[in-house]
C-alpha cells in the first residue's frame with residue numbers, strides 16, 4: 001500500500017504517520033509537508049518520530065514539500081512521477097481554528113486546499129481509497145443533547161457555530177463531486193483531547209480548553225451534559241484499523257459513543273484533587289459569561305449575580321493580576337463553551353461493528369496521564385493563537 005498523507009505534522013496526523021509506519025501492509029508514506037527545503041522537511045518528520053522515540057524509516061517515509069495555499073500544488077503533484085503509484089490518500093491537513101479572525105484561512109485551507117488535492121487525486125489510476133478526516137461536529141448547532149448518527153450529515157440546512165465545521169461539511173460534499181463512491185472513506189472524529197498513554201500528548205489542542213477551565217474554576221457551562229471525547233491514540237488507531245478493515249459503510253464516527261462519553265463534571269472531578277490550592281470547581285449558567293466579561297472590564301453592575309461568587313473573584317484577582325488576561329481567555333474559550341453546551345454524542349456502532357477494536361476509555365479515566373502536561377500549558381499563548 002502506498003499512502004499520501006497530509007497534515008502529518010499535526011496532532012492527529014503525527015499519530016497517524018507513526019501508526020501507519022508500523023503497519024506491514026504499508027510500503028511507502030509520502031507526506032505533504034510545509035517546509036523551506038528538503039532538509040527542513042526531513043527535520044520536521046524526525047521531530048514527529050522523536051517525540052515518543054519511534055523508529056523513523058527514511059526509505060518508507062518520504063517528504064513532499066507543499067502547501068495547500070499554493071496555486072501550483074495540483075500541478076506539482078501531477079508531475080511528480082513518484083506519486084503515480086499512490087493507492088491511498090489520507091487527508092488530515094486542515095485549519096482547525098475556531099477564531100473568526102482566521103475564517104478566511106480556514107476556508108482557503110479546508111475547501112480550497114482539499115480541492116487542489118482532489119484535482120490531482122481524481123486522475124490517479126491506482127487510487128482505491130481517499131480517506132478524508134472530517135469532523136462529527138459538522139452536524140451543526142441545531143441538534144442538542146442527543147445521540148447523533150452518521151447519516152444525519154452532511155446537511156446543507158445545518159447552522160454552524162464556527163466556519164471550521166462549515167468548511168469540513170463542504171469538504172465532504174466536494175469529495176463526492178470528484179471521486180467515485182467506492183473510493184470515498186470519511187472518518188469523523190468527535191473531540192480529540194490528550195493521549196491515554198502515560199506520555200506527553202503531541203499537542204495541547206483541546207487540552208488548552210481544559211487547562212483554561214482548570215484555571216478559571218468558576219465555569220459557565222452545564223456540568224452534566226454529555227461530552228464525546230476520545231484520546232488521540234484511540235482516534236489514530238481507529239482510523240488506521242478502519243482503513244485496513246472490511247467496511248460496510250463509507251462514513252464512520254470515530255467517537256466515544258454513549259457508553260464512553262464523559263461530562264464536564266466527571267473530568268473536572270478527576271483533576272480537582274491534583275490542584276488543591278485552587279478553589280473547587282463550580283458550574284454556573286452559561287449566561288454568566290457576559291457578567292464575567294464585564295467584571296474583567298471593571299464594568300459589572302452593582303448587585304449582579306456574579307458578586308455572589310466573591311471567593312472566585314478574589315481568586316481571579318490573585319491569579320490573573322491583570323484583568324485584561326482574563327478577558328483574552330474569556331473571548332477565546334467562549335466558542336468551546338458553546339460546543340460543550342450542545343451535548344452532542346456521536347453513535348459509534350458502525351465503528352465497533354466493522355473495526356474490531358474496543359470502545360474508547362472515558363476521558364475522566366485517561367486524563368490523569370496528561371496532568372503534568374496540562375499544568376505546563378500556557379493558556380494565554382493558546383488564547384492568542386487558538
Ligand SMILES: NC(=O)c1ccc[n+]([C@@H]2O[C@H](COP(=O)([O-])OP(=O)(O)OC[C@H]3O[C@@H](n4cnc5c(N)ncnc54)[C@H](OP(=O)(O)O)[C@@H]3O)[C@@H](O)[C@H]2O)c1
Nearest residue numbers: 007008009010011012013034067068092093094135189192
Ligand atoms: N483535534 C480535534 O479535536 C479534531 C476533532 C475532529 C476532527 N479533527 C480533524 O482532524 C484533522 C487533524 O486535526 P489536528 O487536530 O491534527 O490539527 P492540527 O494539529 O492543527 O494539524 C493540522 C495539520 O494540517 C497542516 N496544514 C494546515 N494548513 C496547511 C497548509 N496550508 N498546507 C499544508 N498543510 C497544512 C498542518 O501543517 P503545519 O504543521 O505546517 O502547520 C498540520 O500538519 C483535521 O482535518 C481536523 O478537522 C480534529
